[in-house]
Amino acid sequence: MKRIPVVDTSCIHAGTMSFAKYKKTIEVGDTAILLLGYDNMLQLMIEKDKIYQTKYGALRCNELIGTRYGRRVQCSKGWLYVLHATPELWxxxxxxxxxxxxxxxxxxxxxxxxxxxxxxxxxxxxxxxxxxxxxxxxxxxxxxxxxxxxxxxxxxxxxxxxxxxxxxxxxxxxxxxxxxxxxxxxxxxxxxxxxxxxxxxxxxxxxxxxxxxxxxxxxxxxxxxxxxxxxxxxxxxxxxxxxxxxxxxRTFDVRTVNMPLANLGGGVDIGVEGDQSGSLHQPCIGHIEYDTGGRDAKNTKKRRGDGDTPDGSTEDGASKKWSDGGNGGDAGDGRTKMSESASFVFKTAHPPVQMPGxxxxxxxxxxxxx
Ligand SMILES: C[S@@+](CC[C@H](N)C(=O)[O-])C[C@H]1O[C@@H](n2cnc3c(N)ncnc32)[C@H](O)[C@@H]1O
The missing domain is CATH 3.40.50.150 (Vaccinia Virus protein VP39)
Incomplete structure (x- = not known):
């Protein structure tokens, strides 16, 4: 099968560094960017015999010279990445x-x-x-x-x-x-x-x-x-x-929210197994977790989110499970009814209260x- 190249690498070359094009190899005189973690970057000049102190320990330029940009470097107390400089990183x-x-x-x-x-x-x-x-x-x-x-x-x-x-x-x-x-x-x-x-x-x-x-x-x-x-x-x-x-x-924080389900009387129809597009309302961006617990638990389909842990709890410790207060159950037609104490957990994105910008x-x- 013919492979189509996704990235044009024709501009990648060895030689003097330039912010206007990429090259592969770290050389003396280059300005490189150290990525130490999210939102934590430093710029430095690559010089022969130069040693920089970082929060992860000493970084020896001699060990970088001649190696590839983008590589992960192990220091005594942790690792960091050495990136090619761009105007954005500068x-x-x-x-x-x-x-x-x-x-x-x-x-x-x-x-x-x-x-x-x-x-x-x-x-x-x-x-x-x-x-x-x-x-x-x-x-x-x-x-x-x-x-x-x-x-x-x-x-x-x-x-x-x-x-x-x-x-x-x-x-x-x-x-x-x-x-x-x-x-x-x-x-x-x-x-x-x-x-x-x-x-x-x-x-x-x-x-x-x-x-x-x-x-x-x-x-x-x-x-x-x-x-x-x-x-x-x-x-x-x-x-x-x-x-x-x-x-x-505008930045948005991703949060896991546990919200009680509105009691509309007579239980809520959440649709049949395998048909989760039924009548359950999804109130905002996110996804809904299904689990009636109790006697219907094994018949009810459940969707797992990113924050799932093997025991069904979320990253922030909230329980992901539907709760039916013991009253939920099979409606007799193979559909499942939810009772008044049901709640659901979903992920949502919302902006911080104050956003300096x-x-x-x-x-x-x-x-x-x-
Ligand atoms: C806010 S800085 C520009 C920052 C730049 N846009 C950047 O992204 O790094 C404004 C600069 O304008 C210069 N400046 C102010 N009045 C000037 C003038 N009449 N003639 C030339 N430069 C002037 C100041 O010395 C200062 O360095």
Whole structure:
């Protein structure tokens, strides 16, 4: 039988590391990501003879060099994984020099700015370079990023990191106050991104920087007043399709819930064995456990959930079994009736009561050719 490859591995190669493509082997000079557990990652530089201390014990770079990314490494007190760096993993492990943008906003920015290989992008300010890495991967191998910040050390550090991450040839990092002096670029950009306290001052310069065929612009601002002022200026300058949005990531906790069954009188028909689609109502996302217990137990079908343990209790200790209070039984037609004390256990997903999520608003607009 012919096998169809699921993953295109043509971009996997050995050589200098790059955040824009994968390679197989860990080498000196690579920036690698250590996965120590859920939500626990670190980035480190692979250096000869270097030993890093982790919560699982010493990690010797010499033992990693020449081995494959993705491997599990045994340390004295536990194990961890060594992963190839990506812009997403960099965002959650990078050294913060400023507030940064996270994957939720970044994904929307890359999508809405229509970034693709070959795109030319202007960004201000560079900050910690979190967004810049994602832009660079999107525009590689033939695009370019011009990024600006007026803070000298941030500019220097970003430049160094882009080089270390194999992206230096795709980016220029300039120290410049873009609100006062603009970008010094005309007719080069397909897209412009602004993460500045006063983006409206830069918008006239941004307009000059677009290619003759126009392009897309995005401004990130934490306050709605900044958004309003940005929108007004965009409109005055002739930008169209102006749209502001907020990206909120919603997390849901999975819980096992034990809920008493409503007594509707006369027992509840739960259908025949082998026909569980009968008249039993499923009140929300999840699955229902059947077990009448007592004398009908052996005739009643039961579905097991993920949290099942061999003794029928759930992970959180709740009993999974239907309870019929001793009154349930065969209805005489092969169907089973449930009585008033019945309860059922199911899994459900629900959001936390409080969900902090606001980072800021993204305002997008289009500049069409004159
Ligand atoms: C919040 S940070 C940007 C974070 C970046 N988007 C990231 O994901 O890492 C804002 C940056 O804009 C820079 N900045 C503020 N005003 C500026 C201006 N007028 N010209 C250039 N850079 C400016 C600051 O120095 C700061 O580094």
């Amino acid at each position: 965002t959650v492990t990078l050294p913060h020099r400023t507030q940064i943008l996270y994957a939720t906003d970044i994904s929307m920015i890359v999508f809405q700015l229509d970034l693709k290989p070959g795109s030319v992008v202007i960004e201000s300010g560079t900050g910690s370079g979190s967004l810049s890495h994602a832009i660079l991967r999107s525009v590689a191998p033939s695009g370019y990023l011009h990024t600006f910040d007026f803070h000298a050390q941030r500019v220097e550090k970003a430049r160094q990191e882009f080089e270390e991450h194999g992206l230096g040839h795709l980016v220029s990092v300039a120290e410049r106050d873009t609100c006062k002096n603009g970008f010094g670029l005309e007719c080069v950009a397909d897209a412009v991104f602004l993460d500045l306290p006063g983006p409206w001052d830069v918008l006239p310069f941004a307009k000059q920087a677009f290619k003759a065929e126009g392009g897309r612009i995005c401004s990130f601002s934490p306050c709605i007043e900044q958004v309003q002022r940005t929108c007004e200026t965009l409109e005055k300058l002739g930008f169209t399709d102006i749209q502001s949005l907020e990206c909120l990531a 606001h980072t800021g608003f993204l305002t997008f607009a289009t500049l069409y050719p004159d």
